[in-house]
Amino acid sequence: MNIETALKEAMAIDGAIGAALVDYESGMSLGTLGGGQELDLEVAAAGNTEVVRAKARTLTALGLDESVEDILITLSGQYHLIRPTSNSHGSLFLYLALDRSRGNLALARHSLKHIANSLKV
Template sequence: MPGIDECLLEAMTLPGARGAAIVDWTSGLALGSVGESPNGDHEATAAETAEVARAAAEYRAFAPADATYDDTESGPYDSTGGGTYDGADDDAKGLPVEDLILTTRAGFHLIRFVETTFDSSVFLYLWLDRCTGNLALARRQLRDLSERLVLR
């Protein structure tokens, strides 16, 4: 089972990979990064992608249509105070989102949430070149890496 460094190096073997990171989305800190960064600063990229990941994980708009909510209390998946996503009908251990894909003119930005036995707030981030990257292969590989990743 790969650790952080091994996971990032494996992600960089994907066709078109330009940069990769493992980020804590609650703090916005990179636990590790490799390759290039879209804005030239790995820490700034980690903070910016954490904002996107946090929005996707916390708001109801991204929950499955058949999900059930507890409207009596505020919680970690709804920052507006209108109820929490309880994850009862979801196989993703509470998070309604598996991964995110952002497409720009020059590349693809993939965010894959890492599920752990503890309350994880970590995701894998991969930046792919749009001309040479293989989006389908990258999604499959990130899913595999997220399932095998061991956080030490």
């Protein structure tokens, strides 16, 4: 699936506030959907780039031959999910912000994994 379709599918997840596809080498979004006054996706993309970079540095420093499946940030009213795409896409991750009161975290993680695996850039 292409970027536009992937973002639309991410926004179809119950409780979705905003979604983005981000290049963590540059910190720039390749596409965003949703957000608005409730969530500035460009700021979120840049900030979450630092999270992904920090985790990659930590894995290297620990000498772990592992890859990140996803990263969950839990806020009082929201879940923020970061899902790196497969290695064939290089340095990209999908980002999804969910309203905790409307979203199902397990279902969102499962759906985001499917979207990331189906993405063609």
